Every structure is written in C-alpha cells, then in structure tokens.
Amino acid sequence: MKRIGIDVGGTNTDAVLIVDEKVVHSVKRPTTADVTSGILDALRALRAEPAAAVKVDAVVIGTTHFINAVVQRRHVQKIAAIRIGMPASASLPPFCDWPTDLASLVNGDIFMLEGGHDYDGRPFMPLDIAGLKSAARKIKDAGLRSVAVCSSFSPLDPSCETTAREILAEICPDVAVTMSHDLGRIGLLERENAALLNASLHDLAITTVAAFRKAIADSGIDAPLFLTQNDGTVMQAEIATAFPVMSFASGATNSMRGAAHLSGLDDAMVVDVGGTTSDIGQLRHGFPREANAVVEVGGVRTLFRMPDLLSIGLGGGSHVDEEPVRVGPLSVGYRLTSDALVFGGDRLTATDIAVAAGLIDIGDRSRVANLPKRLIDAALRDAWRKLEEDIDRMKTEAGDVPLLAVGGGAFLVPDRLPGISEIVRVPHGDCANAVGAAIAQVSGEADQVFRDLSREDAIAAARDIAADRAVQAGAARDSLKTVDVEDMPIAYLPGNALRVRVRVAGAIADPDLPAAA
C-alpha cells in the first residue's frame, strides 16, 4: 500500500510517501499564493528521492483552503437561500445570525416557502411547488450559480429538499444545489448555516480540486485523489467537490492523527506548531477529542463535529517585537523563507530566535550572530510561557501526561513543561499533518429508522450497514471501528421507532490483498 499525503498549510506545503504505514520520505516546501504550484514543488521534491519515485495507490490532500476562504472572506460567492417550513420560523430568516460582512458577500437572495415536516414525519404544510418554481426562475434571472436548500426536519424526511432540487434542476440546470440534510442533523439554523457556507464555496471547490488534479498530473503521478474530512476520514475528490465544508477542520485532525501514528501513542496532549499558529489538542484513543457543541466558523454557528482545539498565534514565522519583547501573533506566513533574517530577509521571526539559540540549524546562521542574548532569552521565555499556559488550559486531568510536539515549528516547544511527563518528538514530526492525511481512513455511515428492535439491536443493525458501505468505499473490513453513534426516538410511529446514525471508519484496504470475507 503506497500513498502520498499532502498537507497544504498557511506557511508550508508538506508531502510524504507512506509505504505499508511507514514513512519513506517527507519534504516541506513553502505554500504559494496560488496553492497549486506549492503542491507541485512538494511533489517534485518528493519524487526526486529515488525511493519515493514509485507508483502510488492514492494521493490524499488535507487543506485549510476552504475554511480560510470563509475566515478571510475571500473567494466566497453569492448564493440563493431557500428555506422551506413557513409559516414557522419567519422572524429568523437565513443569515439572521451571520456576521454582517460575510452575509453581505454571500446573501444573493432569500426565499421562504411553505412546506417542511413535523418531528413525527407528518408534513407541516403542503410544499409550495409554485413558490419553488418562481424562486428557481428568479435565481436563473439573477444569474446565481449556487443554492442552499433547507427544510424543517429534513434529516427525518428529506423529500421537500429533494423536490426543490428537482425543480431547480429543471428550471436552472446549471445551478449547484446544496441540500441541508446531506450536511447536518437536527437544528435548523445550524444545519442551514452549514448548507449556506457549503453553497458559498461551490466555485472555489471546483477550481481548487481541478488545480489539485492538475498539480498531481503535472508531477507525473497517476492515482486517485482523496480529500480528508473533519473526522480524519477521506472522501473521493469528486464527492469532496460537492461538500467543501466537510474538510473545514481536517488540517488539525490530520496533524493529531499523524502524531498518534508516528509516535504510537493514542492518548496524549498534542501541540502542532506551524508557521503561523500553534494548535493544541488532546488525543483520546488515537482520535482528537471533539469540541463540546456548536462550533463557530468565521463567526457562523454550525454543528460540525470538530476537534477541540486551542489555536494561538505562535509559530516559526511569528514576528518578534523588541519593545516589549513579544512573539506573535502576527506572522510572515508563507513568506518565511524570504522575509526571515536567516533566509536573507529583514524581519525578525521566531525561527531566527531559535537559530540564534542553537535550537535548530537552518538558513544562514551568521545573519543572527549579533542578536543580543537578552533578546533571545526574553523571546524564548515569551514563547514558552504562551505554550505552557495554553497546554495547561487544554489538559483535562491533573496528573502528568505526555506531549507530542509536531509541526515545522516544534523546535519552539521547550524540553520540559509542568504537568507534562515527557515531550515526545518523532521523526517526520514536522510533517505530521501530511502523515495524518496519508493514513486517513475510509468511513461508512448508516442513518435510518428501525422499528421493533431494542436500542442495542438497532445500533448493531445500523453498524452492519455502515460497515458494508465503508467496505464498498474501499475500507478493510477487519480494521473497522465505530466512530460515532447517535440514536433518536421518534414518537407516534408504530413499533418503538428509533432513528439511528452510526459512522464507522477503517484503513484503506490494500488493493493487492484479496478482500477479507
């Protein structure tokens, strides 16, 4: 099994080749403004190593590109929002809880129509077909290219959303449609928000994935492309194109999963020091601990399950100010290799401090030889104090626990920290996120209503269905583990109706081995 994992970060683009779960070679190249030439650079550098110039089975990319577009308000497009469920909820229309700047970029038009369902599956009001047709014509006339549709209780009965999509496909066939039930669970506003964000990234997803494919082809690789998702599993690129929001938190997840894989530790604190930020999280049974509830993305409330992370503005590219001495939160970002002192630039960065202190040896060391010791010590103390405080904040237990220090800026992590039993640094740890992408698993999900079964039997039945789907998508059956179980009783249906959603994940099956029975 040979796979290339790529992580496109704010500062660096990392690529690794993994053969049979072992890292053969890893490289790090600056991320470029156009993203793809950085990927091409990294792939060419990786393939230049003879051991890495092999035929690969898959290329897996983890990218923060889509979440950055939302956070930075760039490359989001105007969309139409169709809410189905009137006359309920009228006082809280789509975008009602969005930051105004982002809403003004995305909100192309809002249509609020009668329809939707009650919690027990009965129709709430008859679906307003005429209203849908009229909305579709207006969307066409306005030239909008992407639409989000959200109907009340669509996770229980998606028929209003699918009807809307059919009508849109008839009247304006070139418009992309995001249906909220594909993205979220109960919670109309949060599910609708996910659909609105997803729709707003449609054009970006198409161009980005096309550019990824071109970079891979240009580097001479012929292998299927996967993108990683928030939960540490992969999606085929074709599917991922339709669901860019599902990759929102994949960077952090990849990094933590990669750290677990490289160290063999399944329970530990993790700090991933990048060029711009440090992400601190906790590994539990090899997976990142998830945030408790609603997660805000660029100021928008969503219900994505994301890793519980504390992100601080400290990284290898962080600006170092002298009066008073302070590291971060500003960073040179992807310009590290041109702007930092050791690379010939004129901006004092955390990397320069680390080189001057002898923590690492990169760039031209003579360019930081004259930095005053007092400044070096004070800057390191500031960085260490920030890490110490925030690692302690993310710890959930009083005793000492190991800390995995990964990422290109891991040299900024001191060798001792209070509350930490040992600091674990691993080979290829600077590319942990690319490793996490390469080892990402395939998942399968079942989401349906069971009747006349006990809770345990219903969950077991759902798990079997999810497992079959994961195997179909390319997972090895004997590696499957249950990632997520959710059950919700539905009243007023005969026979103890229970809606169960189960998600399982496992390793990508080795195509050279016969499928396990």
Next chain:
Amino acid sequence: MSKAELKTISLEEIEALAVGAWILGTGGGGSPYLGLLNLRRLYAEGTRVQLMSPLDLDDEDWVAVVSNMGAPLVGQERLADSRNIARAVRMQEEINNIKFRAVMSVEIGGGNGVQALMAAAHLGIPVVDADCMGRAFPEAQMTSVAIGDLRPYPCTLYDPRGIEAVVTKVPSWKWMERASRKICVEMGSIASTSKAPRTGREVKDWGIHFTTTKAIRIGRAVQEANRRHEDPIAALLATEGGKKLFTGKIVDVARRTTEGFLRGTAMVDGSDADRGTKLKLSFQNEWIVAWRDEDAIATSPDLICVLDSVNGHGIGTETIRYGQRVTVVALPAPAVLTSPRGLEFVGPRAFGYDLDFRSLFSPAAAGA
C-alpha cells in the same frame, strides 16, 4: 393603576439573561439562544423591553403568564418567533375581555426565560421580575401557582399554521397539563401558550420573585469569569451558594420520547477528584435525580445543573452527548417548592421515584 418604577432592560442584560436562564433550565426548557436572536433583531429595530418589580403591581392588575410549550427538539426546527407568543396573549385578552398590565414567564429556566420579553416587545407592556418555577419543570402543574391552588384555566395555545385552541375549563392543574399537552402534541409538539391570567395580588402572593434579575446575575458571573479566564463554575457557585456534585465525561446517553416528554439517563465517568466513580443522571426534560451508585445524591426540586466544564454554560438533556466534559452542580430551590405541598408537585415522587427529598442546602440557603 399606580405608577410603577420601570427599568429598561439593556441588550447586554438580555445576553446575560440567556446564559443564566439556560443554567436555571436544569437541562430542559430549550436553549434561549433563538429567543435571544429574536430580541437582538427587535432591539436593532429600536424596540425596548421594560422590567417591573412584582411588588409594584396593583392587586387588581392582570398579568399574562406565558410559555412556549413542547419539546425543545422541535424548537430547534420550528424556530422561536416572537409574534407567536404575543398572539397567545392577545387570545386571552379577547376571550376574557381584559387588558394585561404586564407579562411574565411561567418559568425562568431555558428558552421560556426570554418568552415574556418577546411577548412584551410586541405588546408594549412591561415584564414582571418573577416567574412560577424559579427554574424549569416539564409539566404545567409544577408551578408555584398550582402549589398555591390558584385557578388553572383558561389556557390559550397558538400554532403558526393558524391553529388556535383554548382549554376553557378543567378541574385541576393536572387536567390542564393533560388536555393542553394533547393539543400541543397535535400541533407538532410545540405551541405558544398563555396560561390562566393572574391578578397582581396573586403574583405578589404566589409568584417567585426577582428571578429575571437572578438569571441576569448568574449569566453575568459566568460571562465575566470567562472574560477574565477564571473558572466560571466557581464564580457561579460563589454567586448563588451552589454545590459542586461531580466532574467527568459523558459516556452514555439513553433517551425515549413518551407523550411529548423526553425521558432517559446520562452516565458521567468521573475525572479529577471523581476518577474511578460514576454519576448517573435521570431526566424528564430536566435533570431530576443524580445517582452515585444506588444513592440519590441530589433530587428535584434542588436544581441539578449540568455545565460545560470549560465555559460553564448549561448543557441540555436533548443535546448532551458522548465525550462532553461536564461539571454537575446543585443550586438551592425556591422555598415554595420545598414546602410539604410543594414537594407533592415537584418532589422526586412527582416524577415517579420512590425517594424522600433531602435538600443539599439548609432552609436558610433557599431563596427566590
């Protein structure tokens, strides 16, 4: 009508109220977030809501008692619309041919903590700084006005589809609960309701006073501790004289829906000082009993609050799930609820548990 002193509620106070009401919801009553969104929009349009002391009511004033009734889960799909609750109040005025002086929430806990403000914003009358539970409870008879044996009818119910219903007469509060619950379930398990109108005298005698102010105080304590990166749960316990019961992680949740109620259990696996032990929480919309092994260590009507260990915000019985890190605390119940008659309505036996109520707090600690 005497001239009462009114205080304009600021948006900042409404934000704090939403946090405090969610904690006082003891897991039920739904999140006040959507009500808060409604009020933010109304405030942005220039609307302001005023708060009046229950002691400033005249005996013969009429007070509308409002609540959004039903399953909070449904409220996450049929979003709170401030006009609906105002319509339920207008129905009472039309039926009884009265004019309301003010409006108050049946319960300060959960989403209903802001319902009175939403109604008041459309009706142009003030909100009384009081409620009938001092927290949230699942059933209509679990109120101070039921404990006080006040008249339980009529009750109006409004559904945005245009369905309007009135329960004109019932022999008891329990019958009001059963009749109105049936209508509510038919409406899709959520309805805007205006309960039996109360006189100023009744609110002064049987209302649980100054609970809006209390919810704002709790919310502020949590918000300010978070701003200062201090422990919000310690701040809450210090402000309200509460007790920490348990710290840990949710490891199992079992739910079933019966007759519009959400019943079930949640299991917490201890961490820190509670490592190696487990706490079981039984709920009926709200947290009702906390068990350590076979012992009930806290029961209704003491307030059992499950809080996010990090930010101190409340966690609902509908949204609690595996892996959440929680701190379980208890807060003292209002005195009317812990009286012998009060316990008949809201003690453990009222929820089907054969347990005696033993408060975690001395009677002196129990305040409104």
